[in-house]
Amino acid sequence: MTSTTTAALELRAVDMHYGFVRALDSIDFQVSQGEVVGLLGDNGAGKSTLLKVMSGAHRPTSGTILVNGHETTFHSPSAATAAGIQMVYQDLALVDAQDISTNLNLGREILRKGPLGWLGVVDTRAQRKRAEKELDRLGVRTAAMTRPVEMLSGGQRQVVALARSATRVTGESNGVLLLDEPTAALGYEQTQQVQALIRRMADHGIAIVLVTHNLPLAMDVCDRIAVLNRGRKVADLPTAETDNDQLVGWITGARASMFA
Structure with missing residues (x-):
């Protein structure tokens, strides 16, 4: 992991409301260049909403977003892309033909x-x-x-999607990759292939946020793990300082928040 003093992407006290529903509650989050941060949580925990805020798809109700230390506002996904942030969705957005x-x-x-x-x-x-x-x-x-992409295996298609985004954030200033369940539909060998690529991209200085339900993948590939539960961040610590049982406890709510 590359050590930097300024986060590639940082969120401070981000709230997201849908009417009376608070999807995100004062979330602090950051990822540095060369770092892989796992974003874990059960369904409805707020992971997808947080990714949409990071990628410019949603504007937060309140809070601050900083890119390389500079405060910014994303009015659209294209604004986030221009700032060096790339989102890789589960459907990959490839042209099969x-x-x-x-x-x-x-x-x-x-x-x-x-x-x-x-x-x-x-x-x-x-x-x-x-x-x-x-x-x-x-x-x-x-x-x-x-x-043609339609002739590729699931793992090969995922690698193409990841590589396409990686080429758009590398260069003079490395950017941020947001990965939404990149191994959800893959077998073991294909997952290993994608995992190796994620680590290589981090080695090239790319900051990576990985949303996954695959705990072994998160433990193997992530430098740090943050856990959301009902829209609140309940854990954020180096992967080496936690284990599978602790993560499950935070995800399910059986373990008290680190920030209570």
């Missing part, structure tokens, strides 16, 4: 030079070279760049 290279380059296509470029013709060869270079840097091995 297109190949791996095209999916990795969505939204940042390389156009041909000259008149063909003026007409919007894509330079597929240049895109494949860039995609291969980026995957090599992340240590990712998938199928050939020309293979």
Whole structure:
């Protein structure tokens, strides 16, 4: 984990109300560059709501959001993206009929030079070279760049989605990846593949927030774990200082909050 004095993403006293329902209650949360923070909790604990606040999909009722120490307000997901925050949803948002290279380059296509470029013709060869270079840097091995996504396994599809987001937050200033249950529909070997990629992305300086119900995955891959229960943060500590039984206690409410 990279040690930094300023968090890549920090939330201070964030509240989220839906009418009389308080989905988030004064949440403090942060993740630093090169750190993987697990966000755990039962269904309805507030994990998805907190991710939506981080990704700009929802504006909090109150509270402060800071990116690299600078206070900001996200009016939309595109504003969060511009700030270096990428969300990887469970549905992956891949174009099944297109190949791996095209999916990795969505939204940042390389156009041909000259008149063909003026007409919007894509330079597929240049895109494949860039995609291969980026995957090599992340240590990712998938199928050939020309293979349609619909022909990939579940694990390969997840790797493509993660790698696509990772390439958008790496560069001169590393960003933040928000992962929503990335291994929910995967088997053991595919989960191990995704887990290894998450750690490699962190090693490249990316800050990662991992929402998962998979406790073994959280214990293996996360540097720190935060637990939500009914919209309140009840635990936040280094993974090495907790265990499975403690986490289950906080998730179910059988264990008292660290902040009571």
